[in-house]
Amino acid sequence: MSKPKEVIRVGAVNVSIFENTVLKDGKILTIPKVVFQVRYKDKQGQWQSTSSLSVNDIPKAINALQKAYQILTEKGPKNADMPSEEIANQEQ
Numbered sequence: 566m567s568k569p570k571e572v573i574r575v576g577a578v579n580v581s582i583f584e585n586t587v588l589k590d591g592k593i594l595t596i597p598k599v600v601f602q603v604r605y606k607d608k609q610g611q612w613q614s615t616s617s618l619s620v621n622d623i624p625k626a627i628n629a630l631q632k633a634y635q636i637l638t639e640k641g642p643k644n645a646d647m648p649s650e651e652i653a654n655q656e657q
Contacts, residue, residue: 569600571636573629577603578622579614580629582636597637601626 569581580601587594602614603622618626 571633573632573636575625575629575632576622577605578618578625578629579604580626580633582633599630599633599637601629 567583569583571582573580573582578601580599583598583600585596585598587596602616603618603626604612604614607613
């Protein structure tokens with residue numbers, strides 16, 4: 566897996582922003598993707614990750630995902646002039 570362009574951490578919640586490159590209609594497009602995970606230590610003290618949220622993780626995930634959305638729609642050089650609806654449509 567490639568390295569994320571940016572990682573947002575809010576408590577145990579991590580949101581990573583990746584850029585996927587695809588060829589569509591002869592054009593190379595960069596499509597942002599966001600992955601979130603919650604990090605925790607298991608009973609043996611080993612770090613693990615999950616995409617399941619506890620009640621206390623929900624506001625942290627919302628906060629981190631909002632920050633990711635701001636990054637992608639406000640300062641993303643490839644998406645700076647593109648409305649967020651177009652970004653969403655590209656991902657489908």
